[in-house]
Amino acid sequence: MSRPDRRATSPGAAEAPRRPLGARGYGICLAGIVWREVLRFVQQKERFLSALVRPLVWLFIFAAGFRSALGVSIIPPYDTYVLYEVYVTPGLAVMIQLFNGMQSSLSMVYDREVGSMRVLLTSPFPRWWLLFSKLIAGVAVSLVQVYVFLAVAYAWGVEIPPAGYVLALPAFIITGFMLGAIGLVISSLVRQLENFASVMNFVIFPMFFASSALYPLWRVRDASEALYLVCLVNPFTHAVEFARFALYGQFEPLSCAIVVGTTLIFFTLAVIAYDPGRGVMGLRGGPRGDAP
Numbered sequence: 001m002s003r004p005d006r007r008a009t010s011p012g013a014a015e016a017p018r019r020p021l022g023a024r025g026y027g028i029c030l031a032g033i034v035w036r037e038v039l040r041f042v043q044q045k046e047r048f049l050s051a052l053v054r055p056l057v058w059l060f061i062f063a064a065g066f067r068s069a070l071g072v073s074i075i076p077p078y079d080t081y082v083l084y085e086v087y088v089t090p091g092l093a094v095m096i097q098l099f100n101g102m103q104s105s106l107s108m109v110y111d112r113e114v115g116s117m118r119v120l121l122t123s124p125f126p127r128w129w130l131l132f133s134k135l136i137a138g139v140a141v142s143l144v145q146v147y148v149f150l151a152v153a154y155a156w157g158v159e160i161p162p163a164g165y166v167l168a169l170p171a172f173i174i175t176g177f178m179l180g181a182i183g184l185v186i187s188s189l190v191r192q193l194e195n196f197a198s199v200m201n202f203v204i205f206p207m208f209f210a211s212s213a214l215y216p217l218w219r220v221r222d223a224s225e226a227l228y229l230v231c232l233v234n235p236f237t238h239a240v241e242f243a244r245f246a247l248y249g250q251f252e253p254l255s256c257a258i259v260v261g262t263t264l265i266f267f268t269l270a271v272i273a274y275d276p277g278r279g280v281m282g283l284r285g286g287p288r289g290d291a292p
Contacts, residue, residue: 025125026125026129029125029129029130029133030129030133030136033130033133033134033136033137034133034136034137034140036137037104037107037134037137037138037140037141038137038140038141040107041141041144047103048145051096051099051100051103051145052096052145052148052149052152054095054096054099055092055093055095055096055149056149056152058088058092059085059088059089059092059152059153059156059158060156063083063084063085063088064085066084075216075218076245076250077244077245077248077249077250078248085153085156085157085158086158086159087216088213088214089150089153089158089160090213090240090243090244090247091211091212091213091214091240091244092149092153092213093146093149093150093172093243094172094175094179094213094236094239094240094243095208095213096142096145096146096149097139097142097145097146097172097175097176097179097239098179098204098207098208098236099204100138100141100142100145100176100179100180101138101142101176101179101180101182101183102179102183102186102200102203102204104134104137104138104141104180104183105180105183105184105186105187106187106200108134108183108184108187127271127274127275128267128271131184131267131270131271131274132267134180134184135176135177135180135181135184135267138176138180138183139173139176139177139180142172142176142180143169143172143173143176146172147165150165160247160248161247161248161249163249164246164247164248164249165247167246167247167249168243168246168247170246171242171243171245171246171247171256172243172246174242174256174259174260174263175239175242175243175259177263177267178235178239178259178260178262178263178266179236179239181262181263181266181267181270182203182235182262182266184266184267184270184273184274185266185269185270185273186199186200186203188270188273188274189273207234207235207236208236210227210230210231210234210236210237211231211234211236211237211240212231212237212240212241213236213237213240217231217232217237235258235259235262238254238255238258238259238262239255239259241255242255242256242259
């Protein structure tokens with residue numbers, strides 16, 4: 001009589017027990033995703049330069065031309081009249097985060113199909129943690145770009161209170177999360193890289209120009225009440241104002257609430273969209289893992 005196989009009769013033999021990931025496993029996953037994004041950023045120097053060219057061209061060229069035509073009156077958070085380049089600097093800084101969020105989403109489309117994220121999406125890690133790690137990586141890269149731009153703006157003569165650079169850091173982190181979350185939702189809807197550029201144009205430019213980044217909202221209201229209302233509901237407007245007030249040592253609670261609320265909404269939509277059972281990825285037959 002053959003000896004019974006203990007492995008066959010032992011509890012849980014039909015399904016191998018899964019070892020808990022633990023805090024260390026989550027930390028390794030986060031560090032790996034962030035480190036990969038940083039390496040990609042370092043190796044792609046043109047990405048860094050292109051992120052600075054757009055706001056610097058606006059600061060050096062357009063601001064000089066619009067200085068006399070678009071004088072800015074005394075509006076919060078400014079205590080006196082300011083030059084046009086001083087006014088647009090916070091908006092241009094957040095514009096860097098907007099483009100970075102879209103570029104990070106572009107890499108997400110590639111990684112999801114043939115890159116490392118395709119493997120990670122089939123790992124035991126929850127989808128929300130993978131997407132959250134991707135957001136942290138994108139925000140870390142955008143912060144470097146933002147503060148380099150602010151340093152160049154300071155050298156150009158845009159004076160910001162020294163404490164504002166520190167006080168604005170939490171604001172830039174939160175706005176980076178919001179714009180990155182919007183990019184994740186867009187990336188879930190795009191399957192091919194060729195289609196992503198056109199989608200970006202339908203998102204980036206309306207969000208940027210229909211906001212308070214380039215001109216005060218009272219000037220927009222004087223020109224068009226309808227456009228003024230569009231600017232009010234545009235979350236990018238509130239991201240700009242949140243950062244603008246923070247750079248001058250003030251807190252704008254309404255803008256903060258809208259930015260945080262928009263972040264939570266779009267991050268939730270991104271998690272649902274990347275869910276293999278009920279999201280867009282599941283409908284398209286994307287990577288299906290055992291991750292909840």
